[in-house]
Amino acid sequence: MTSTMTKTQPDATADDPFLWLEDRNGKEALDWVHRQNALTVAELQGDPSYQATFETALDLMTAEDNMPVGAALAGYVYNFWQDKTNALGLWRRTPVASYKAEKPQWETIIDFDQLSAKEGIKWVFGGASRLYPDFNRCLLYMSPDGGDASEMREFDIATKSFVEDGFRAPASKSGFSWLDKDTVLVSAAFGEEDKTQSGYPRVIKLWRRGTKLDDATPIFEGEKQHLAVSGGVEYDGDKRHVLLGKTLDFFTSHSFLRLDSGENRRIPLPDDATDTAIFKGQLVFGVRSPWTAPDGTQCLPDGLYSVDFDRWIDTGEFGPFKTVLAPAHRVSIAGLARTQDRLFINLMDNVRGKVIACDRTASGWSLKPVALPDNGNVGISHAEHFGSSVSFSFTDFLTPSSIIWSDDDGETLATVKSQPARFDASPYVSEQFEARSKDGTMIPYFVVRRRDQKGPVPALLYGYGGFEVPLLPGYAGIRGKLWLDKGNAYVQANIRGGGEFGPAWHQAALKGKRQNAFDDFAAVAEDVVKRGITTAAQLGIQGGSNG
Known part of the structure; x- marks a missing residue:
């Protein structure tokens, strides 16, 4: 691979022969990626079992008896559904009682395949912001290409139609939420002056019905180097709170409450506060690193704490902090x-x-x-x-x-x-083990295999280890049908960098400590071989997105 990369790149330098890959949208980098993809596709599709395997996987992914998952709101369960007939999907709803029945009677709100055929654009549904208190009006997100940028249009569920002369904005990475029926909070990312360096919203504006989006009133700004700003409304009983936020990076932010006076008052929590909620007048929160509250309460990672939010709104001062859940x-x-x-x-x-x-x-x-x-x-x-x-x-x-x-x-x-079960699970067992990483840390991992396994078998080891995201046990019909049913084993490693054990587990593989994640993965690989589950020659590894 090294020779392929260096031979085809005349601008490579002696110090870093792969520097041209840094330009991820550059022609040289993309041409190289396309060549590698072509090699991979040819290898996969050259396997005699490829087509049958592909069709089995497709059938499982698009099965019409897949379980519909939905959320209840005002007497209905809402669901987004895709299958072979509805490739772009249906946004639909059914009464709660109907959802609980074996065969719910769904009412289609929007058929995105029909809409796309009508408008000549393959619209990908991106969600909807609902208007309190009847929730019939929506600010609907639709991506024209499945990317981050979405067009927004106002939609009426009762009439199943877009609102004529309603709120509408072109595709962008902007965010929209209702303030009231005639006012929308816009987290704007249209022109360059509205965007952060990351291309996300930098300015929050108030957009009033009947006015142009360009004339919306700015009420809140972040810095160019920040990741993004965001705004929305949260209800605690009948109390409405307008919350604004500056996301400094993936794990630090500043939160503000917009008061009736127009003041944006910063909520004095630590920058790395997490797991926040407003509940019965209390502000509930966690922290990613130890923090001493103003009253001396020691707030620790993986714990949950609360303070009287209503009092803070009235007085500008936090009262005593309480421990909701100790670490x-x-x-x-x-x-x-x-x-x-x-x-x-x-x-x-x-x-x-x-x-x-x-x-x-x-x-x-x-x-x-x-x-x-x-x-x-x-x-x-x-x-x-x-x-x-x-x-x-x-x-x-x-x-x-x-x-x-x-x-x-x-x-x-x-x-x-x-x-529905997609494979016969009775011959298999799921086990949890631990491997000792290079620095002595014990790394948990799961193994799924035949319970009567006699000797080493081919095994696939999967890991992630990033962004404080935990890798949890989960059923996968494709894995069972196309991997386990061939007598193979599946291994899932809970390496550092993820969120399995809270912020500290994530922080243990950041920046200069990134090697820990790779050491953890290698330790699990060595451990499954040591246990006789597989051999080095039979072990495959997989990861994605996080390098």
């Missing part, structure tokens, strides 16, 4: 969600999911676990902000995904949807 060894926070009356904390306990339900009363915080299955990947599928419905997803390597639903804030649970 625990190898337990990290995967996310927060809230219904009208409950706050839910999604935890990972040694890479296995749990959910804690929290309530806030006059006497303080009360916590109790939600009675969900153990030893798998548990997530919060949706939480109805203005209601009491909440649903949870459950899966592991050998168990198809299911949706567990509650209409009463997690008290009563029922499995309402399950993904």
Whole structure:
């Protein structure tokens, strides 16, 4: 590969013969990528089993009995659906009772294949901002090419039509959210003066109905070197909070509350605050590094804390800080969600999911676990902000995904949807092991293989290790059908750089410590060989996006 790269690049320097690859949109770099892709495609498609394998994978990905996942709002469950007939997808809804039935009766809101055929553009649905309190009006995002830039149009769900002379903006990386029915918050990224160096919004503007987008009023700005700014509205009961933010980089930001006076008051949390929520007058938050609150409370990573937000709005000062959830060894926070009356904390306990339900009363915080299955990947599928419905997803390597639903804030649970099994899981076992990395850190990993395995078999080792994203157990029919069913093993490594054990696990593979992630991956590879699961010659490795 080295000789191919250097021979074809006359501008390569002696110091760095691959410097031309830094210009990722340059002709030389792209031509080289296309040549490597052609080699790979030829190798793959030259395999006699390629076509049958491809068609099996396609059938599984587009099966019409795939489980529809949705979120409840005002009596309906909304879902985006793609299959062989609807390649670009349907945005649709059904009443909650219908969703729980074996065959829901879906009402199509937008058919993107029909819209694309009508307008001659392959529109890719990018989501919608809904207008409180009836949620029928939307600011709809549609990408003309599937990229980051989306066109925005105002849409009426009740009439299933775009609003004539409604809000509309050309494709860009801008963001839009409702302030009220006649005013939109625009996180603008149109002209160069609106953009950060990263190409994301730098300015937030108020855009009033009936006026031109160019005439929108700026109310908030970030610096050119910041990653982005963003704005939106959050409701806590009947209280409306207009929140504005400057994202300095991937993991640090400054948050502001826009007061009725027009002042943008900074919320005095640390720059690396995370897992924030406003719930029953409390500002709930976590931290990525230790922080001493103004009252002396020690806030630690993987813990959750709260302070009286309503008091701060009135006085400009924080009162006493409270611990909602204390940190625990190898337990990290995967996310927060809230219904009208409950706050839910999604935890990972040694890479296995749990959910804690929290309530806030006059006497303080009360916590109790939600009675969900153990030893798998548990997530919060949706939480109805203005209601009491909440649903949870459950899966592991050998168990198809299911949706567990509650209409009463997690008290009563029922499995309402399950993904059909795509392969016979009975011959297989999922195990968790640990490997000792070069610096002595124990790295957990999962192995999925036949329970009657007698000797080494081909194994695929997958890792990620980036952006504080955890790599969790998950069912994959394609993996089972096309890999496990051939007698092979699958290995998933929870290397540093990811978010399996909170911010510290991520920070342990940043910048000068990046080598730790590669050492962790190598340690897992050596460990599966040592255990006799596979051999070096039979081990393949895979990763993507994060290098």
